[in-house]
Amino acid sequence: MPGAVFMQFKIFALTLAAYLPLITCGVQAKNLTIVDPAGKPVVNAVVSVTSDSTPSAGTAVMDQVDKQFVPHVLAVPAGTSVTFPNSDNIRHHVYSFSQAKPFEIKLYSGWSADPVEFDKPGIVALGCNIHDQMIGYVYVYENARVFITGNDGSVVIPDGVQSVTLWHPELDIVQSRQETVSLDESAGSETLTLTLKAAIPAEPVKKSRTFGSKKFGN
Template identity: 50%
Template sequence: MARFRSLFFIAATLCSSGMASAATLQIQMHDQRGQPLVDAVVTLQGPAGQPAGALKADMDQRSQQFAPHVLAVHTGTPIKFPNSDNIRHQVYSFSPAKRFELRLYEGTPSDPVLFDKPGVVVLGCNIHDWMLGYVYVTEDPRFGVTDTQGQLALNVPAGVYHVTLWHPQALDMQPVNGGEVKIPAQGLQQVFALNLEAQATQSPTAPTSSAFGDAFKRAAHETAQ
């Protein structure tokens, strides 16, 4: 019994120590004009760790738009593509990181698509040319996408991390080196900025041009992170 209490105390101490070392990185993302930047991906590479969260995700289709517009996942994540619209869609990508096609369908395909290679995947719909979405596949275990206020909070162990930044309008659609940050046990607030290419609209909503074709051309020479 005494041995059991001793083991329990050691386990509790280790858990408590691990929790104490956790910290929060509060991120504010801006563009070159100082405006909050939505849909920016931030990844952290540092102390060894497992991918945050379960290796599964959804990319929905609502109101003839991909939702979310930008989805970040870890390499090896299966993604489902539910169709919440009352019309059929045909999702596809020619991106080197993942080439696939889901033929005309309603509802949710029974089998998810496995994203097993790091890189940027540009999504389109073969029926609705203005539909445009992105999947950012990373091998870094800690990552996230900024909200409508350009903000993101990542809970990580205290330590030194290398930061990578990405956005669909980043120059040549390539990941950008965000430098290093040292996150203390009490957490850190950090501001990052990205220079964006001029674009008429980030998320097209009308079939005025082939949004997918334009985005794919920009990402044609993409490099894996």
């Protein structure tokens, strides 16, 4: 599907942009792996490194494929406009009640929805008013460099970082909870253990639930 292909290219471009400064500036890098208490890789863990500046805001894509938000976790600097294409052959109704960015995009398909600007830092849980199993997250940050673990649970961060802040959808039911962990600056690679507890709900709504003065589903 064209939308899904474009989304995959966008994710690749964003990932390359995150690593490019480490390559072009000759900065030594460190491999950081996040595992659970059983030693299994933790996928979609957000690793944040404090920075004096925030990457320039631009555009990003959160697709909907096979009734799932893709990627499951999207990290963007504050001020980024995110497009929510619907690559399924059914309509979706995207919404969030999160304090950082409450919004809704009523029933639609394709690329017809206007981009949503995420102007404040915070964690935004997404849902679909039609398909309750659809849950995704937008991690909005500032004054940081942010990386997301892949299937192997690892990311590459700048060498010499003293500590990182970790977040994951299943870290805690409290949406804003994050963990700051000290690192061994002398180690070229390091493994951290993250105990996961509960998924953050997107607060699936009933037909009587309202958003502002309008009911969902109208």
